[in-house]
Amino acid sequence: MQYTANTLENHWMPFTANRDFKADPRLMVKGEGIYYWDHKGGKIIDGSSGLFCSAAGHCRPEIADAVSAQLRENDFTPPFQSGHPGSFELAAKVSSLMPDGINHVFFTNSGSESIDTALKIAMAYHRARGEGQRTRFVSRERAYHGVNIGGTSLGGMVKNRETFSGLMPSIVHMRHTWLEKNRFAKGQPEHGAELAEDLQRAVETYGGSTIAACFIEPIAGSTGVLVPPKGYLERLREICDTHGILLVFDEVICGFGRTGKAFAAQSFGVTPDIITMAKALTNGALPMGAVAVDDEIYDTVVNAAPENAIELFHGYTFSGHPTACAAGLAALEIYEKENLFERAAELSPYFLDQVYSLQDLNAVTDIRGYGLIAGFDVATGDAPGQRGTQLQKDLFWSGLHVKFTGDTGIIAPPFVAEKEHIDQIVGILREKLAEL
């Protein structure tokens, strides 16, 4: 099938160079397992699980069947003051994967909505405790927390912020954790735990009692996989505990096995108060996100409201949509039946070894990785991002899909990948990177 720019013009594509794309479209028209097919019939191996979504591979019939059955049985239920069984079942399943004590799940439709929901839950919690003065939030440079006003405000990637004024006030950014001396470190780097003291500095500058929550991606994903230095998350937890600050882990990428355990909280042994998720919750098959909170937060907010009154004035028309719940339940069943989180953990050493073998290439200036996710930086060309954008296109036409942010590629294969698929991904990368 051939597409011309004219037929593509009406869709204003997100995070895309629209003019460039429409002049030379790269459409994916079919997916199966760890492969896509482009509109010219080319087969493309999926090196980034789509966009970190399709952990169990593409077009799983179990999910398609569950969604189709749901659409025939009950296509929509208003989520306010009514419900359907699937959302309760999925909330119970998600809770069972959470660290102890995190047992309450609020459904959204995306990672961005999960972040804004978590911000509002944090505000509601402090207000319910009579601490409504906690209006400040702490996040980090190079963070990505989605694109809604809350997430954009928390975010720390300049291109995502600079166009937009009038974001949320009272956000403090800690430094990011990329350090020259950690270059090519595999897993958690040795250096940088002291960067958590930036939270302590915020406490000393603004007063701990004014800070509502600290938002952190356990592994900063979109910016290029910044793995937390040893001791860093532990220290953030300590500071939060001392000052009554909620710790929020944004696990939109890490959640559902990417780090080798269900959630990064478990991989790193640090339990936050709130966990945000999306992406692999439905294996990417339908849009859905969620915010999981601990008992203390849920009980406090709920019990502060008058009996029989709505406790949290927040929610989306499509919160816990029946089809998304059906997709989520089917996806979680696949993860469990096929032990996919364990499989991700088992495949991790081989995956990391192969990706780190690229460090001998001149163009590769750093590699970071943990579990089944790794980022590699390519030496900047004429302008930041130019080389990465071109490389992503060249890789696509060479049969490999990899997500790029600027000059950084992020590899995160589906957990159903075999070693030979990892070899294929790294082989194509080596060939193209060697040409730079």
Ligand SMILES: Cc1ncc(COP(=O)(O)O)c(C=O)c1O
């Ligand atoms: C850590 C993190 N938070 C939030 C988001 C936003 O999710 P969405 O694009 O579903 O709104 C993303 C998306 O990549 C993410 O990586």
